[in-house]
Each structure stands twice: as structure tokens, then as C-alpha cells.
Amino acid sequence: MNLANGITLARIALIPLFMLCFLVQQEPGLMVAVIIFALAACTDKLDGYIARKYNQVTRLGKLLDPLADKLLISVALIMMVQVNMISSWVAVVIIAREIVITALRMVAAEQGIALAADQYGKIKMVLQVVAILTVLLHHVIFSTFTDLRIDMILIWIATGVTLLSGLNYIIVNLKLLR
DSSP: OOHHHHHHHHHHHHHHHHHHHHHHOSHHHHHHHHHHHHHHHHHHHHHHHHHHHTTOOOHHHHHHHHHHHHHHHHHHHHHHHHTTSSOHHHHHHHHHHHHHHHHHHHHHHHTTOOOOOOHHHHHHHHHHHHHHHHHHHIIIIIHHHOSSOHHHHHHHHHHHHHHHHHHHHHHHHHHHHO
16 A cells, blocks of 8 residues: 555545534534545645655556545535535536546446546536535635625536536547547
8 A cells, every 4th residue: 555545545534524524514513524525625636646756656546536536526515415505406417427437437448448537627626626615615604705606606617617528528538439
């Protein structure tokens, strides 16, 4: 087990802790959940950086890293739907995109083709994290300063970019699979 994979596993281990803190739905618990989510999201960049810099890229890491991302985002979305912070269609669109892209990668892998994340997928991930953090913080911070639903605007933008990045990924990579 190398450091990069250890960080990825730590990100996965933070997900149940995020869920527990989120379920408290009181200000201290929700703020702790926000911090845990932000920490877990930040480790995504860190483990990738360490893996590349110290030549620790492994098959396990290639499997676990995108899985950790999908689990973190999906769990956050589902939890936010549960307490009516976001509409269920947002979670369905984002999670469905991840399932479709994962299926495409599996088909490619069966043909011996490794489909890497593209720049749009990375932008999508950053926007999703920012949007989720903004939604989580709305009740604590943003509602104090403005009635404008900055959180909903960002979640809609993240959902739109998620759809567009998924369509782009499919169009570009289907050509490789033909």
C-alpha cells in the first residue's frame, strides 16, 4: 500500500463520517460535515499529485480514485435530497452521468482501452464540489447575506456542466471504441 492509495482509502473512509455528521442537521454537526466533505474533496487532488510525482500510480489507485469521487459526490447528493436541500432530479442527472461513463469505461477496458478523465470531467468535479459546499453552507452562511439562491444557481450550473461533459466524453470516446 503506497501513500497515494492510502489517501484515497482515507477519502472513502471519510464518507460515512460525513454522513453521520450531516444527519445531525444541527449547526455544529452540519459545519463538521462541510469540513469533512471539503477535506475529502481536497484529497482527490493530493492523491493524484503524489501518485504522479512519486511514481505511485497503481491499478488499485486507478480503480479506487474515481470510485471515491463518485461515492463522495453521490452520497452528498442523496443526503441533500433526503433533507430537501436539492431537487431529486439534480441527483439523478449527476449520478446517472457517472453510471453511464463508468459503463463506457468498463466496455473500453474489456477491449484493452483505458479511457482517462478529460479536462471537462475535471472541471465538472470541481464545479460539483463547489456547488455541494455552497448548498451545504447556504443555511449557515449565505442566507445571512443575501436572498439570492447562489447555491441553487451553482448546483444548476454544475448539473449542466455534468451533462455536457458526459455527452462530450461519450462522443469523443465512442469513436475510439468503434
